[in-house]
Amino acid sequence: MSPTPAPRILIVIPCYNEEASIVSVVNDVAQARHQSGLVLDTLVVNDCSTDGTLVQLQTLPGCNYLNLPVNLGIGGAMQAGYRYAYRHGYDMAVQMDGDGQHPADELPKLLAPLLADKADVVIGSRFLERTGFQSTAVRRIGINYFRRLNRWLIGQTVHDSTSGFRAFNRRTLAIVDRYYPDEYPEPEAIVQFGLHQLRIQEVPVQMRERQGGVSSINTGRAFYYMLKVTLGILFVYIRLRGRRTLTPLAG
Amino acid sequence: METIPITIQIVSITGALLFMLTIFRLIVRGKLREEYSIIWIVCTVLLIVFSIWRRGLEQIATLLGVFYPPSLIFLAALSAMLVFLVHLSVVISKLQNQIKDITHEMAYLRQDLERLKAQQETRATPSEPVVP
Structure with missing residues (x-):
């Protein structure tokens, strides 16, 4: 059943003003490639950084990167990477943040369910085994809220729905190529995948605290974040549910 | 009068x-x-x-059962503006999607172009193939 040539995997690293950490993240992936023997290619998506990120990428030998001419935000930047993976015939794609939160040595663990064809979407979760960086208390309240919302809507429990450390197979990439949420895409994408009948699996990973840069979500934006994501989730649910009843997916 | x-x-x-x-x-x-x-x-x-047609407003107002004709103007004007504003939001959303898609294509083209340039500069050693 498994394809004879080794599956090609693209590691998409979105970054906005990550000059302090981006080089080490790319190097970590290269090291993981050597250690695991997986065919891991890297694609850094520079979302119009205003610091020296682009220079770092240009001077890094052999670094494969996209340079977005306009700042699209994390969702748009990730979709650029996923589309790239889909068009270039990659079998899988992984999102790995450019700030160094997601350790590259967890990649084999994240990819294992995809390689065994046991899942279509794998999400690296901080909360399955409570080790590593656990985020702040306020954020965990928000994450719990999204977990309940997702469970209620799609009947699947995702403990760490805001985790950006996730891997998709080609079936998922085909869906993401057509639509991926723009702003704060992570929780909304889970509902999208659930309604497309994709198999979602969480694997425990350790995360680190960001190595550099600043988070895109500060306390002032937290309220907007919750509202925007809730609306996004509800509307993607209504839209896809309607479509599903019209044209039921085979299988 | x-x-x-x-x-x-x-x-x-x-x-x-x-x-x-x-x-x-x-x-x-x-x-x-x-x-x-x-x-x-x-x-x-x-x-x-x-x-x-000055009598027109009054006639329509009485026809609709509106006692104070000028309020009909406000109602009509406000509804028209509301509809038009929603229409503009739809247009903006569509534009945003189109800009996103164009940005993606542009980023891909930039990459292809830079690879081609790099290939030309080092013509002796053909590097990895550029995807069409």
Whole structure:
């Protein structure tokens, strides 16, 4: 059943003003490639950084990167990477943040369910085994809220729905190529995948605290974040549910 | 009863005509696309019609059971603006999607171009193939 040539995997690293950490993240992936023997290619998506990120990428030998001419935000930047993976015939794609939160040595663990064809979407979760960086208390309240919302809507429990450390197979990439949420895409994408009948699996990973840069979500934006994501989730649910009843997916 | 309304009539007709002139000038200069100008032209025509046909507003108001005719104007104007604002939000959302797609394509093309340039510079050693 498994394809004879080794599956090609693209590691998409979105970054906005990550000059302090981006080089080490790319190097970590290269090291993981050597250690695991997986065919891991890297694609850094520079979302119009205003610091020296682009220079770092240009001077890094052999670094494969996209340079977005306009700042699209994390969702748009990730979709650029996923589309790239889909068009270039990659079998899988992984999102790995450019700030160094997601350790590259967890990649084999994240990819294992995809390689065994046991899942279509794998999400690296901080909360399955409570080790590593656990985020702040306020954020965990928000994450719990999204977990309940997702469970209620799609009947699947995702403990760490805001985790950006996730891997998709080609079936998922085909869906993401057509639509991926723009702003704060992570929780909304889970509902999208659930309604497309994709198999979602969480694997425990350790995360680190960001190595550099600043988070895109500060306390002032937290309220907007919750509202925007809730609306996004509800509307993607209504839209896809309607479509599903019209044209039921085979299988 | 007759003198004051006529002054207002003249003022409103000139106002409406000036507005229409502005709209036309914007279209001629290419600063306003025709599809967005239609609603403004229709509004101006309505404005002119009711400026000339003064009894009209009162007649329609009594027909609809509105006791105070000017409130009908407010209702109509507010609803029209609301609908048009929603329409503009739809247009903006569509534009945002298109910009995102174009940005993606541009990023891919940039990458292809840079690879081609790099290939030309080091013509002796062909590096990894550029995907069509």
